[in-house]
Amino acid sequence: MKKPVSTRKKVLIFIIAYNAEKTIDSVIKRIPAEVFSDERISADILIISDASRDNTFRKADEYRRKHRQLRLTVLENPVNLGYGGNQKVGYFYAMKFGYDIVAMVHGDGQYAPEKLPALLEPLINSEAEAVYGSRMLEKGGALKGGMPLYKFIGNKILTMLQNFFLGSRLSEFHSGYRLYNVHALSRLPIQYNSNGFDFDTDIIIQHVIAGYNIKEIPIPTFYGEEVCHVNGFKYALDIIITTVKSRFNSLGIFYNPKFDIAPPGKNKPVCLSKLGYTSSHEMAISFTGKNITVLLLGDETGIIIPELKKNGCRVLYAGSGKNHQHKADKYLSLPGIQKPSDEIIHKALVLDEADTAVDPEAFLKSLAEKLSADETPVLFTIANINFITVRFMHLIGHVNYSREGILSHKKRRFFTFGSFRRLLNNTGYKILKEEGIPAPFPKALGMNFFSRFLVLVNSAFIKIWRGLFSYQIAFTAVPLPTLDVLLHRALSSAGISVKTKKNRPGNQL
Known part of the structure; x- marks a missing residue:
């Protein structure tokens, strides 16, 4: 018993x-x-x-x-x-x-x-x-x-x-x-x-x-x-x-x-919103505008999708945050995004994705090829390895990797303004604008007067020395037309349609 x-x-x-x-x-x-x-x-x-x-x-x-x-x-x-x-x-x-x-x-x-x-x-x-x-x-x-x-x-x-x-x-x-x-x-x-x-x-x-x-x-x-x-x-x-x-x-x-502790029932600490002050999230919302179709890569937090939809945007989501797929109008799996043939993508957001890609060159080339026909403007945001705190840590020999931020465990490549500019130029993009983004102090200290003041101070220093004081880098660019697109345009202007590789233009004359 x-x-x-x-x-x-x-x-x-x-x-x-x-x-x-x-x-x-x-x-x-x-x-x-x-x-x-x-x-x-x-x-x-x-x-x-x-x-x-x-x-x-x-x-x-x-x-x-x-x-x-x-x-x-x-x-x-x-x-x-x-x-x-x-x-x-x-x-x-x-x-x-x-x-x-x-x-x-x-x-x-x-x-x-x-x-x-x-x-x-x-x-x-x-x-x-x-x-x-x-x-x-x-x-x-x-x-x-x-x-x-x-x-x-x-x-x-x-x-x-x-x-x-x-x-x-x-x-x-x-x-x-x-x-x-x-x-x-x-x-x-x-x-x-x-x-x-x-x-x-x-x-x-x-x-x-x-x-x-x-x-x-x-x-x-x-x-x-x-x-x-x-x-x-x-x-x-x-x-x-x-x-x-x-x-x-x-x-x-x-x-x-x-x-590195998570509250009960959650895998990892929650990533807080960066809305309400100068940040990559605010820049993304401002860049897209209203009532358009947006391709979104990134946004593991799922914070951007609801904001885009509030503005009447149709969202095609290709991020890695699988728990947020249902928030978008359509989910496109990574890697090898297949752009829907019947969709015109008006703008694209690539938020902290280029520096986590296994092969950033191949990733950006593939994206450019898919967006070049529509010449879709793209906003890229990535971490700035030259940010002053990281430079200081290098100086004192205290490189400290983390789960988030500039030295995130997920990062596979680190960029500066110069190195990312070269990457875009080499993978088929025309750069329209370069900007620096301040550190997200409200995310760490809460949304209060002091944290907002620090954002303003950081923004002022970015104007003085962008490469040193930018926490993140933002590039606006458009993909250049590929040879395939240029040929298609030339043929179209002459009234010639090429349906297959075997149908040479001369055969249709």
């Missing part, structure tokens, strides 16, 4: 410890008895000493032997892994041994174990993927608890900046009292996170990017005799840099796999 499956959630109380021999016993004793008596959960304790230089491991192990009624495991890292590295080991332990919830408690007693029941509640009830104990929720509580004024001000300023960059609304980013849903945690690439104190920032950013629900619970502030191992200035600098990098990750200016 099978044993009934337990519905109790497995909870791991994970105590991180470094040189905590004086406090480790009291921290364990301060864990409320109700945590172990709550019938909804089954709680174990894990202590990991991070290669402490004192007797932390021995003291914790002695406690374990004297209190065998507790399910207590004591481990020690043979080498110091750092604050973040120690957390990684503990969280992986929780994943490997099938826990549902992991609650991190500090071995120095700075964060009150007495608050565990309240902090566990939202996770037990599946109301959140993460619960943070916040010292800032109760007005004045942090200062009354002994937090130094400079730390209080620094905490407030850093939290404000991080909320601005991430679009979050947390009261505190810098509390070390954290509890997580282990299943949700397992979907985050925490192995790439910092091993230092900014690990806590990394994991908050990951939860925000993933769209997880974060719940904050008020906790008391306590500053005792524990030694602070944090270099405040370095910590502040590290977390600001990390936060900014995470926000610019989607732009391709920086990339790190720890921020």
Whole structure:
């Protein structure tokens, strides 16, 4: 007969410890008895000493032997892994041994174990993927608890900046009292996170990017005799840099796999619209006009198609975004686009396709041949490898590929104004116009006064030095008539129709 499956959630109380021999016993004793008596959960304790230089491991192990009624495991890292590295080991332990919830408690007693029941509640009830104990929720509580004024001000300023960059609304980013849903945690690439104190920032950013629900619970502030191992200035600098990098990750200016996270139910982070300010999307809509037939190559996001249709355009879509095929009037498969014989294409948009093609020369020649009979104007947009941030990264030896942007993983060829101009000239196009496009700051910072101001500044600099300050390159061109088209025109003007290769003009005279 099978044993009934337990519905109790497995909870791991994970105590991180470094040189905590004086406090480790009291921290364990301060864990409320109700945590172990709550019938909804089954709680174990894990202590990991991070290669402490004192007797932390021995003291914790002695406690374990004297209190065998507790399910207590004591481990020690043979080498110091750092604050973040120690957390990684503990969280992986929780994943490997099938826990549902992991609650991190500090071995120095700075964060009150007495608050565990309240902090566990939202996770037990599946109301959140993460619960943070916040010292800032109760007005004045942090200062009354002994937090130094400079730390209080620094905490407030850093939290404000991080909320601005991430679009979050947390009261505190810098509390070390954290509890997580282990299943949700397992979907985050925490192995790439910092091993230092900014690990806590990394994991908050990951939860925000993933769209997880974060719940904050008020906790008391306590500053005792524990030694602070944090270099405040370095910590502040590290977390600001990390936060900014995470926000610019989607732009391709920086990339790190720890921020390559998708919200549940989505394969990759959503590409946001670039409408409403000077951008390739706005340029494409302006170029096409209204009530015409448009060939669209590119637009993986599917943002352009609805805008074209609003303007009464018939859209022939040949992009790689298969999920958006239904939005167009007709889908033409890539490669080897077959232009419908009964269609006159008035204008064409080739958005970020030429630099992702396996063979850009063959791609552009083939397109020119198909559009030359109608002399269809084409707007090309591509990334500018000479953009100032990329040039700077080259200078310092920090070439950083990404999922989007100038150094996207999808890019097969990189272009400047000069190299793309030569490519168009060599593949049968007459160039009508060349323009620079500013960086899509609103995409990274949100649509606000500051991001719009940056677009205006970038646009002004493009007028001064287009090659250096253009984030993208835009060329308007028309395909030159092919020899086949020229011959057809000559024959047509003489009233001669050539139906097959065997029907020579002389035979019809």
